[in-house]
Amino acid sequence: MIQKLVIVGGGTAGWMTAAAFCHLFQDSPLQITLVESDAIGTVGVGEATIPHLRYFNERLGINEHEFMRATNATFKLGIMFSDWRKPGHSYIHPFGEFGFATSHGPFYHYWSRAHQLGLELAADEFSIATHMARLGRFTYPSQNDSELLSTFSYAFHIDAARYAVFLRQYCEKTFRNFSRQEGKIEHVLQDSSSGDITGIKLDSGLAIDGDFFIDCSGFSSLLLNKTLGAKPLDMSEYLPCNSAIAVPTDETYPDVPFSRATAHAAGWQWRIPLRHRTGNGCVYSTNFMSDSEAEELFHKNLAGNKLADLNLIRFSARRMDASWKNNCVAIGLSSGFLEPLESTSIHLIQVAIMKLTELLPNGKDWRVERDEFNRQMTDEYEKIRDFLVLHYHVTEREDSEFWRYIKNMPLPSSLEQRMNLIQEAGIIDTYQHGLFLESSWAYVYFCQGGQSNASHHRTHHLSDQELLEHLRKFHAEIAKTAQSIGKQSDMLNRIYGGGEVEKWPQSAMSLYGVFS
Template sequence: MSAGRVRSVVIAGGGTAGWMAAALLSRRLAPLGIAITLVESTTIGTVGVGEATTPAIRDFFAEAGLDEAEVMRASNATAKLGILFDGWTGEDSGFFHPFGLYGSPSNGVDFHQYWSKLHAGGNRTTLDRYSLASQLALSGRMMTPLRPAPDYGFFDWAVHFDAALFAHHLREVAEARGVTRVDARINRVERCGETGRLLSLHTDTGAQISGDLFIDCTGFRALLAGETLGEPYDDWRTLLPVDRAVAIPCAYREGAAPIEPYTRVTARAAGWQWRIPLRHRIGNGYVYASSHLSDDEAAATLRATLEGEAFAEPNLLRFTTGRRQRVWVSNCVALGLAAGFLEPLESTSITLIYSGLQRLLALFPDDGMNPALADEYNRITRLEYERVRDFLILHYWANRRSEPFWAERRATPLPDGLARKIRLFAARGRMVRMEWETFADPSWLAIFVGLGIMPEAWDPLADSFTSQQIESAFGRITRDVAKLAASAPTHRAWLAARLGDSAG
C-alpha cells in the first residue's frame, strides 16, 4: 500500500445507512485492503427509515454484490412498481406514479405531446392506460421486465422491505467480508488540535477506534458532523412544513388478501398517510404538521384506518426537513439522517444514502483529504437534495384540498427552479432536466398530470400526424399494454416463484 492512502474507515452508527455503507464499501474497497470498522450500540434504537424504495435499491444490490432474491427473503420484501396517490386533488381522486415509461415517442416528439393534443380534443383516456407498470400495479400483478422491450413495455421496479431485517442482513454480509463491528456507545470524539480532523472514537467500554476517514451514520443526532464538527443545518420547514410521523405496523385482513405491488399514499387533513405492503405485515404511517394536528389526533386517525390487528404501539418520530450545509467536512462524511432529511413521500431516503456512497467512491480521497474533493461532493449533494425537495414541494403546491394545511401549501412561494419547471410544462409540455435530478421526465409527467397541471398547447411537431392517426396508434398501445399486463401472474404468485417459498 502506497504512502498517503486511506488505511482505515470508521462508520459511526449502524441501521440502514451504516450497514449499507459497510456492505458496499467492503466490496468496492476490498482490493485496497482498507480496514472498515462499524461502531453501534444495541441499546440505541434506530429510526428504520426506508421500508419503501426506488429502483435504485436494486442497483445497490448489484454493486454491493448482494443476491436480490436472498435479500428479499431475508427482509420479507415485496415488489414495488410505483406509488398510488389518493385524495390529493380532493376526496375520491387518485392517480398513479409508475416506475416506467408512457407510450412511445415518434418522429422525435415525446409521447405526452401527442397525448396532450388528443386530450385537448376531448379524448379522456388516462395516462396510466399507456403504462405497463401502472396496469400491472393496479391489477395486482407483477412480471420480470422484458429486455429488450418496446418503449411502452419498459418499466423498472423497486422493493418494500422490513428496514430492520434489511440492516441485519447487510450486517451479516459485511461481517463475513471482514468488517469489524464494535457494540458500544460512543461517549467522546477525539480531534486533532492543529487540523481539527477526527482522530478516534472513544466508547463506554473503554475502546478507542482510530481511523483516517469517518462516516457519520448516527441519525438525526449527527454526532460527528453536527455535534463535533459543528456543521450547520439548513431548515426547510418553510417549504415542507410536516415535522412529525407516527407509525403502526398491522396484520393483513383475514383471508388471502392480495399483496399490492405499490405504495399507497393517502392525503389527510394535515398531511398524508402511507401504506406499505410487506410479505408478513403492512407498514402504516401518518406524516403531518404539528402546527395543524396533535400527536394524539394523528395516532387516533392512523389507528382508525388500520385494516388488521396492530402489531405495536404508535411510534412517534420528530424531524426537521433540510440538510447539512456541508455533508463532507474535514475527514468526515455524513450519510443518511445525519446528512439531511426529506420526508418519505417519494421513498428517497435509501436512494440518497446510496447516491452518497457512490459519490464517496467516485471522489475517494487519500489521507490528505484534498478539499477539492469535498467541495465537489458537497456541491453535488446540495443540488441532489434541492432537486428532490422541489419534486416533493410540487405534490403539495398543486393540491386541490380544502383544509387549512393544504390551502397554506398552495400559497407556498416556489423555489425558482421549480417555478420554471412548472411554467414551461404548463406552457407547452416542455420538460426541463436539471443537473443531478433524482427523478426523470416520466415521474414529473405523472405528478404534473395527476395533480391537474396540463399544458396549454402541444409541440407543433405533433401535428405531423392527424388526431385520427394518433388515436389509432394509441389504441394499439393500450391493447398491447393490457395484453401484457393480463398475461402476468399475480404479485403473490410472482413472489412465491421468484423467492421459492410462500408469500404471506
C-alpha cells in the same frame, strides 16, 4: 491512503455504507469498523425503495432472491397517490417510461394534446407498470427494447431493519477487513489544530481511532453536526410536515405491488405491503394538526392488528450545509431528511455512498473532492425537494388550512420556472444528474391535475381523431398485455418457496435516472 475507516451508527445507512466499502476495498489494507449500539433504535421508516437499489445490490454481488427472502420483500412497481389531486382521486406514479417517444417527440406531448381534446384516460394509464400494479401482477421487465414489457422497472418493499441485518451478515461473513463494535459513543476526539476527528471513545472505555469517519448516527448527527458544527438548512418553508407516527400491522396484501400514499387534511399516510406485514405511517405538520388528531386519523385508516407501539418521529425537512466536513462524511439522516413521499431516503444513502466511493481520494488532502461531493449532494437534495413540493403544490385541494397554505406558498425558483415552462410551452425541462426523469415529472404533474396551455404542433402529424384512436388503441394493448401477466403472489411464492423462478434481469438505470 486512509488506513482506518470508522462508521458511526448501524441502521440502513451504516450497514449499506459498510457493505459498499467492505466490498470495494476488500483487497486493500483499509480496516473498516462499524460502531453501533443495540440500545439505540433505528428510525427504520425507509421501507419502500426505488429501482436504483437493485443496482446497489447488484454491485455488491448480492443474489436478489436471497435479498428478498432475507428482507421479507415484495415487489414495487410504483406508488399510488390517493386524494392528492382531490379527495376520491388516485393515480400511480409508476417506475418506467411514459408511453413511448416517437421521432417527433416525447409521448407526454401527445397525451397532453389528447387530454385537451377530451381523452378520458389519465396519464398513468399509459404505463404498463400502472396496469400491472392495479391488477396485482408482476413479471420481470423484458430485456428486448422493442417490447412493451421493457418499458418499466421495479423496486421492493423491504423490512429495512432486516436489510440492515442482512448486510451485517454479508459484511461479517465475507470480509476480513471488517469489524463491528458494540457500544455507545461517549466522546468524540478531535485534533486540536485541524479539528479533524481522530477517534471516538465508547461507554465501555474503549477508544477507536480512525483516519476517516462516516456519520450514520441518524437524526442526532453526532459527528457532522454536534462535533464538527455543520449547520442544518431548513426546508420546512416548502415542506411543512414535521412529524410522523409509524406502526406495523399484521395485514398482508400479496397482490399489491405498489406503495400507497394517501393524502389527508394536514399531510399523508403511507402503507407499504411487505411479505409478512404492512408498514404504516402518518406524516403531518403539527402547525396544522395536533398529535392526538393525527393519531386518531391514523387509527381510523389503519387495517389489521398493530404489531408494535406507535413510533412518534419528529423531523424537519432539511439538509446540512455540508455533508462532508473535515475528515467526516454524513450519510443518511445525519446529512439531511426529506419526507419519504417518493421513497427517496434509502436512495439518498445510496447516492452518497456512490459519490463518496467515486470521489474519495487516495490521499489526505480532500478539499477539492469534499467541495464537489457537497455540491453534488446539494443538487440531489434540491431536485428531490422540488419533486416532492410538486405533489403538494399542483393540486385542486383547498379543503384545509394546510392545503391552502401549500397552494399559496412561494415555490423554490427552480420549481417555479419548471412549472411555468410546462404551463406556457408544454415542455418538461430535463437534467442529466439527479433523480427523476422526464417521465416522472410528467406523470406527477399531469396526474395531479397540472395543465399546459400549449398543444404542441409537433404532434400534429396526427389529426385529432387519429391521435385519439391511436392512444386508445395503445392503451388497450397495454391493458391486454398486463392481463396476460401472472399474479405477484405467484411469483413471490416461487421465490420464497424456492421453486423455479426466472433470474432477475440486470438493473436498468435508464428507466429511472442514471446516477454516479
